[in-house]
Amino acid sequence: MEYTVGKVYHGFKLERQEKVEELNSIARIFEHEKTGAKLLHLENDDSNKVFSIGFKTPPSDDTGVAHILEHSVLCGSKKFPTKEPFVELIKGSLNTFLNAMTFSDKTIYPLASKNEKDFFNLMDVYLDAVFYPNIYSTKEILMQEGWHYELENIEDELTYKGVVYNEMKGAFSSPDGVLMRNIQGSLFENNTYGCESGGDPEFIPDLTQEEFLGFHTKYYHPSNSFIFLYGDGNLDKMLAFINDNYLVNFERREVNAEILPEKPFNKMKEVVKEYSISVEDSSEEKTFMAMNFVAGSSMDDELYLALSTLEYLLLETQGAPLKQALLDAELGKDVYGYFDGSILQPVFSIVVKGSEKEKKEKFREVIFGTLQNLVDNGIDKKLVEACVNITEFKLRESDFQGMPKGLYYYMTAMDSWLHGGDPLVHLRYEENIEKMKQGLTTNYFEKLIEKYLLNNTHSSLLLLVPQKGLADEKEAQLKAKLQKYKESLSMEELQEIVNETRELIKRQTTPDSHEVLETIPVLSLSDIDDKVEELKVEETEAEGIKVLYHDVFTSKIAYVSFMFNSNCVKEEDIPYISFLGTLLGKLDTSTYTYGELSNEVLINTGGVYFKSEVYGDSKDVNLLSPYLEGHCSVLVDKLPVAFNIIADIMKNTKFEDKKRIRELLRMLISRVEMRLLERGHQVASTRLGSYFSPSYDYVEKTTGYEFYRFLKSLDDNFDEKIDSTVGKLKELINTIFNVNNLMITVTGKDEELKAVQNNVSTILSVLSTNEVERYSYEFKEENKKEGMLTPANVQYVAKGYNFKKLGYEYTGKLLVLKTIIGMDYLWNKVRVQGGAYGAFANILRNGNMVFASYRDPNIKETLKAYDETPEYVRSFETTEREMTKYIIGTMSELDLPLTPSMSGEVAISLFLRRISHEDRVKERKEVLSTNIKDINNFAGMIEDVLKQDFVVVLGNDNKIKENKDIFKKLENVFN
Incomplete structure (x- = not known):
């Protein structure tokens, strides 16, 4: 359809239309005449369609009202009155992205889907959520998502609880996070950027219901909205939908959301x-x-x-x-x-x-x-x-x-668009x-x-x-404050809090009726493509070296990996492989200083890096394939130069500069420490898996807490250990960079493959040809049952085991079970009722099953929820419609769109883990044929997994010590 500047289409006046060559897109800028809503459309051939609506939401305090509102509008609306429409959508949609995000000055609600029907369903739910949320009729929404006084019985201790409250307690536990939050505060004394839009836990309980509703009334109006449409969708149909179902019901109004610039300081x-x-x-x-x-x-x-x-x-x-x-x-x-x-x-x-x-x-x-x-x-x-x-x-x-292109473009556009x-x-x-x-x-x-x-x-x-013990001090002050407040209340006032707590629990534990659930639009199984995208890997060769080639259009960029099998390294030396990967490309070589080397890499390539990687076997839990991988992305005409650079790194890296090695060591420790606090669920899950899984154990030694301890020991004893460490690194280079260890992967078209084949001799010329000794790593299962002590204010609680070791087999139906447990049972028990920011179950082909929580105020309550999973699964019942939703939600994870480089990575990973196209076809059929009885039948498996009682908790030192009876060992993470 042709569009003309100045004409009105379904209430939207087209103000500008032009080609954006950089995005290969036609850009159209509209304004909705009745409301003043702004809309940007980027038309192109991307089938991964993106919609987003955003609002300018400048906070004036630290209560986190913008963040709490972002959570809360997705807790039911006029047309979709379920308690958790967001969760219902994840369960039953083919979305490729679905989220909401709060920034310093805006809140956005983006979604993406390749399926047109699904795209309109998602758009409908999101538009109803932002314009007609149930927050005005249901005070428990603010209590659940923001904060509330928790008191189930009058004699209980009075506490604060709430999803955002606990999320931000976790965020404020990371010193890097605290630093970033204070940077803006130090520069902006008088405008919105000095406020904590996410919410400071100290001030979140100051937020009243009136202020909460007032913020929505003021800012969540079409006149203050920024709508975005991207991809190959039908624009006329989308404009008609947005206008006819939503914007037509509103009138234009002035929304005072102006952000005044901070006046410059006279001095620092x-x-x-x-x-x-x-x-x-x-x-x-x-x-x-x-x-x-x-x-x-x-x-x-x-x-x-x-x-x-x-x-x-x-x-x-x-x-x-x-x-x-x-x-x-x-x-x-x-x-x-x-x-x-x-x-x-x-x-x-x-x-x-x-x-x-x-x-x-x-x-x-x-x-x-x-x-x-x-x-x-x-x-x-x-x-x-x-x-x-x-x-x-x-x-x-x-x-x-990990992000749809359209969403990145929307966020980039908003950086200027939001401010006029x-x-x-x-x-x-x-x-x-x-x-x-x-x-x-x-x-x-x-x-x-x-x-x-x-x-x-x-x-x-x-x-x-x-400051030592500051978190404990603040926690003690908070307890005293709440105790004093409780003592000031009359019995009637206490009973009112008890009643409100019980009302909230009742709402949280009462399932939505089938009538209410059926308001959420659902696709049918016939809307799903029953074909599995084939991610082919062709085995070929270059100069006698095996090449795994993934044929996909990459705009003349070659994505190349030199994969060196590292099972030639002794078990006790495994952590050194990861450390070596970090150092390569960041030290001097015989040809360049490390600064010059960096310049050569950035001038001639899209990046060169080395890393340790391990691929677990999908068929046998005890098998693993470890590699040291050298990766590069490079335009095909620069490939010869890139290979010369990589060969120089492999052959000529110098380890004499001990000062530089220590700099890199300490930077690496810093980044790992950041991950320990900000991604504690991953740390705890990996640590747990290392008790029972050889591949997890390898990851623990190369990127996990065990690796952190290795790095810390090296730093703490640097002068004594550096000479032996350098000797070890040189030995590893000579051992690993060997022709007999090498396999090459190429993602691109034929031109890219030929360029690699024609230039691979550059790499081969610097490799050893000695005979290689292989090691098989001894793995000993051990349930260490650790409590990992940190100054954080929240916990990450992990429990699990390997079901194949207990005699069970993998089936695609387990993926539907994972959806049901994660988005139904754990969401309600651990997040909604328990107050954690998140919880999930991870179930892998190799048999590893791990339950984990994220930014969790609890320990025992969460473990109890895990242990009660078998009973939930055994008695699980639902309608055929709901079961279809779970299956569709599972399929959306299987069908995520892949960029060319991601496509290559996934294809190679599948090949190395021995997952064939036939395996994936079988898995897809199993997902599509899953029924309630299949789910019920998994109860015994989960019960047997949890009975092994393998547990790791990373979190607040005092909280873990209070629950020390759970653990065999307490480990101080940062001491």
């Missing part, structure tokens, strides 16, 4: 904040320092891209000048940068982690001295070329792994890339440093210092 502001560490932990080298600058406007498209590139140039590359200067000055263990261009006044931050507060002035001196030196003497032009090149490569590649700017300004990058290339011959980036960093007083110096 200094702020000191505290974060908690355990009483047993040392407070040495635990201070964070951040220097932060407010830089320009998010609507300045050139500056937006240039400052992002400058942050990478100064702080992210190997040998980045500012990062290196801070490390050379021994100011801390880790250095990183942060640029947030998504807010009205973007923020540029320089962060040092693992420091001491006494080093504050030196921190300031090194930053300004280094920046001034760069301005006076110029930035290395090779470094400029490298950083501009990688920025351009990543923009052209458009590979936003052009939504296309950041999507068009060609011209700004060319402007940045001026930096190759001019002082382009030096001028940015001078204006936005050196001569910018709108800045802050933030120190985040450790």
Whole structure:
């Protein structure tokens, strides 16, 4: 259908229409005449259609009202009155993405699906949720999602409970998270960016029902909305749907959501904040320092891209000048940068982690001295070329792994659109890339440093210092406060809280009626493609080396992996493989310094990196295939150069620079520590799996807590261990980089494959040809039953075992069981009733079954919920319609769209884990044929798995100690 600027289509007036070459899309910008709703449409041939509606939601306090509202509108609406329409959609939709997100100044509700019928169903539920939520008639929604006083009986202890309350307690447990939250607060004293949009647990209980509803009434109106449509969908049909079903019911109104810019400071502001560490932990080298600058406007498209590139140039590359200067000055263990261009006044931050507060002035001196030196003497032009090149490569590649392209484009558009700017300004990058290339011959980036960093007083110096037992102290103060409050209440007032608590529990434990559930639109099984996309891997060769080739269009980018079987390494040396992978490409070689090497990589490729990987066998739980993999993405014409670089790294890496090795070691420790606190469910699950699964045990030794202990021991005893460590690393290089260990994988078309075959001799020429000794790793099952102590305010509770070891077999029907347990039973018991932010069951082909919770206030209650799963499964009953939903929801996970690089990764992984196309066809048929009886029959399996009583809990030290009878061993994670 042709569209004409100035014409009205279903209430939407087309204001602009143009081609965006960078996205290969036609962009159309509409305004809804009746309401003023804004709409951006990007038309292209992407079948993964995206819809989103967003609202400008600037908070004025730290109660987290915007975040709580984001959760709450998805708890039932006028047309879809179920308690959890969001969950019902996940259960029964073919969505490829479904979520909601709160930012500092906006809240968005994005979804994606390749199925048109499903897409309209999802759009209907989301639009009804944001415009007609049940929050006005059901006060328990704020209680559940935000906060409430919990008191089941008058004699009980009075506590706070709520999903967002516990989520943010978890978020505030991570010092890196606390730092990021305080950066904005230090720069914005008088506008919304100084507020915590997610909610500070200390202030969340200040939020009243009236303020909560008032925020929705004010901001969730079409006149304050930003609607987005992307992909190959029927625009006319979508516009008609949005107008006729929703916008037509509203009138235009003024919504005062303006965000006034913060006035610049006259001088740098200094702020000191505290974060908690355990009483047993040392407070040495635990201070964070951040220097932060407010830089320009998010609507300045050139500056937006240039400052992002400058942050990478100064702080992210190997040998980045500012990062290196801070490390050379021994100011801390880790250095990183942060640029947030998504807010009205973007923020540029320089962060040092693992420091001491006494080093504050030196921190300031090194930053300004280094920046001034760069301005006076110029930035290395090779470094400029490298950083501009990688920025351009990543923009052209458009590979936003895990996120639909359309959603990335929407979020990018909103950075300017939200503030009245052009939504296309950041999507068009060609011209700004060319402007940045001026930096190759001019002082382009030096001028940015001078204006936005050196001569910018709108800045802050933030120190985040450790305080032993702060979390416990705050918890004790909170208990005392709640006890005092309880004592001030009359019996009638206490009974009212008890009644409200019981009413909430009653609502949470009462299932929706079938009539209510049937309001949620559902696809039929006939809407599902019964064919499995074949991810073919062709076995071929290059110079006698086995090549696994995945044929897919990649826009002339070759995705190549050099996979070296690492079972030639002794069991006790496994952690060194992962450490070696981290070091490769970040140390000097005989040819380049590590800074020069980084420049060569970024100028000529889309990235080169090495990592340890292991592939468990789908047929035999005891088999595993470990590799050290060298990966690169490169345009086919640059492939010979890329292979020369990789060969240089493999052959000529030098390990003499012990100072550099320690820098990299400490940065790695810092990043692993971040993961321990922010992804505790993964850490606990891996630790648990290592008790009973050889492949999990390998992962634990190469990326998990065991690896962290290995790194810490090396750092704590560096002088004694470094010589033997270097010897070990050199030995591993000689052992692993051997022709007899090598297999190559290629993702691309025939041109890319031929380029690899024609140039592989470059790699082979640097490899050893010695005979290789293979090791089979002895695995001993052991239930360590650990409580892992941290200063966090929440827990991550994991329990499970391997069902194949108990004589059970894998079937695709287990995937439907996983959906039912995760999105029904655990969601209700652990999240809704227990107050955890999340809970899931993971069930794998190799037999590993793990239950885990995320940001959980409980331990025993969660383990009890896990242990009661068999009874739930045994007595599980539902309607045929609901069963169809569970099956469809399961299928959506099997059919996630893959980018070219992801397609190659998945195809190779399936091949190495011995999962054939026939296996996947069989699995799909089993999913589609699952019935209630099948689910009931899994009760015995789950019972047997849980009876093994394998448990790991990572969380608050006091909480774990209070429950010490559960554990065989308590482990202090950070001591």
